[in-house]
Amino acid sequence: MMKKIMLIMAGTAGALGLSLGSIQGAEKEIDLSKLPPASTKANVTFAQDIKPLFDKGCVMCHGPRSAKGNLHLDTREGVLKGSEDGPVVVTGNGAKSLLVHSLAGLSRKPMPPQPKSGGQSRSFSAADIGLVRAWIDQGAK
Ligand code: HEC
Structure with missing residues (x-):
């Protein structure tokens, strides 16, 4: 017994x-080899390149009114401030940023959440993830 x-x-x-x-x-x-490569585009900015992507796929859950995980993705300041669990961006290093890992589905909480966990948005394309990576690499301007 x-x-x-x-x-x-x-x-x-x-x-x-x-x-x-x-x-x-x-x-x-x-596994960084699984991350889409950074875009080769120069002078990537939040206003011009990143905000349109987040507006389409993320701000319904990370917007001005309702921000899941207290993470606001509608402004550059919000992205840089991070979530209730801390920063999601390592400025200058996209490959080390949780934001990029989430988009690539390599983190514990892939973003946007996949349909089986209640999400409805489509995952970002490799090109879009590469653009976010380049934006952070270039200093998240
Ligand atoms: C359907 C709603 C929904 C959408 C759409 C969504 N998220 Fe989230 N996100 C959440 C929730 C809920 C959490 C908090 C998860 C938790 O803490 O358990 C979260 C947390 C996060 C985190 C913090 C993750 C962590 O591990 O702490 C990041 C980064 C993030 N989201 C990025 C994004 C990005 C980028 C997009 C757009 C591609 C996006 N999210 C779209 C619901 C959403």
Whole structure:
């Protein structure tokens, strides 16, 4: 009897350890080779290049009135401020930015959320993700 309980406890701890490990691992070890390459476009700006993309696919959930995760994507300031969990942009390094990882579906919470989790928007194309990456690489102006 006792032995059986111990076995169950060990099993539970093992399962927990494993899932915690994989969650942390997912944030730390992003396979950068899976990211779309940065766009080669020069002088990428939020106003000209990024805002139209976010307006179309993101601000219905990250807008002025209702911002999920307290992340506002309708203004450059909002994007740079980040979410309730912290920054989503590492200025100068798109490949390290959670924003880009989310768009590429490589983070724990792919954005926009996929249909099975209630989302309805289409994922960004590789070209659009590359543009966001270039925008951050170039200093998020
Ligand atoms: C259907 C609503 C919805 C849409 C559309 C949406 N998001 Fe989100 N987003 C959320 C929710 C909800 C959260 C908070 C998730 C949580 O903390 O569990 C979130 C969180 C985030 C985060 C923080 C992720 C993290 O791991 O902390 C980023 C970055 C983000 N969204 C970017 C985007 C971008 C970029 C778009 C447009 C391509 C987008 N979102 C579209 C609902 C949405």
